[in-house]
Amino acid sequence: MAEQPELETGAAVPDVQSSTPGAKLRAAREAQGLSMQDVATRTRIAQRQLEAIERDDYSALPGIPYAVGFARAYARAVGLDEVEIAADVRNAVHGSQLGANRYESFEPADPARVPSRVLAWTAAAIVIILVAGFTIWRTQFLTPPTGQEIAAHQAKPAAAPKPAAGVRAAAPVVQTVVFTANDDVWLRIYDEAGERLKDGLMKKGESFTLPANARNPMILTGRPQALTVSVGGKPVAPLGAPDRTISDVPVSAAALLARAAPAAVSPTTPSAAQTHPAQPVTGSVAPAVPAAAPAPGSPPATE
Known part of the structure; x- marks a missing residue:
């Protein structure tokens, strides 16, 4: 039998x-002089997971997609062909325990580009709000009005027509x-402030027009029948009994219109001024009390 050649001592074992x-x-x-921490900073992957990639210990990773995704990010960080590394990792994990228990069939995106959890929850909340708003709008828009709503709408009074442009509203x-x-x-x-609007003697035939801006005007006089x-051009009832002093009697347009219209005076009826002498009275107006008629058969009263 031929002797087997002996391996040279010190030969390099592949x-x-x-x-x-x-x-x-x-x-x-x-080769680039990078530490494991440097690669973890570049890829934003935990150092223990990068160490598992280097050991080809894929069972220490969550699943095949993560193993492939982490390896690609690692390859990109150190300047290797990430597509080739990803293919090598797939081939390596298919026969491992991780490949036998795989539960996902997709690869996650680059962990450095995966959105944060806050951003994901914010996007989900926006989608929920939009869906709820569209549902409410669709319900309100497509639901026909009820009989009560129709009746309430018909019962609303019509709005008063607006004056045409350029037409000024009539002043009061x-x-x-x-x-x-x-x-x-x-x-x-x-x-009402005590300011005198008219004070003094008015001659027969003289007229005085009350200022339109007078505030609660009042009158004081001893001969109301002389006025x-x-x-508005229409006479009003006398301000008081003849020859009776009146004071604090309102003479605004509203107050005078609230008084009764003056009664027609018969030409044959003597005036109160002729039957009763003037009796000055101070303060408020005292109503005139007619003299009592003498009893039948009694002598007439003497002055």
Whole structure:
């Protein structure tokens, strides 16, 4: 039998592990003088997972997609062909325990590019709000109105028509109050602040027009029958009994219009001024009390 040639002492034994994905990645990292922490910073992958990639210990990773994704990111960080490394990792894990228990069939995106959890939850909340808003709008828009809603809409009063452009609204009519003396008479007209609007003697035939801006005007006079008062050109009832002093009597247009219209005076009926002498009274107006008629058969009263 031929003798087997002996191996030369000191001959280099080929490294069977140098062709694994983890060995290639480690060699590239060391060639660039990078530490494992440097690669973890570049890829944003935990250092323990990168160490598992270098050891080709894929069972220490969550699953095949993560093993492939982490290896690609590692290859890109150290300048290797990530597509080739990814293919090597797939071939290596298919026969391992991880490949027998794989539960996903897709590869995750680059961990450095995966959105954060806050961003993912924010996007989910926006989608939920949009869906809920569309559902509510569709329900309100497509649901026909009920009979009550139709009746309530029909019961609404029609809006008052707006004046045409360029047409000015009619200004409120101001009722003018005019005092005319039918005999010489002294009077004082004043407002609520005590300001005198008219004070003194009015000659027969003289007129005085109350200012439109007078605030709660009032009158003081001892001969109301000597004044004829009109509002808007229409006479109003006398301000008081003849020859009876009146004071604090409102003479605004509204107050005068609230009084009764003057009664027609018969030409044959004597006036109160002729039957009763003037009796000055101070303060508020005292109503005139007619004298009692004498009892039948009694003698007439003597002065």
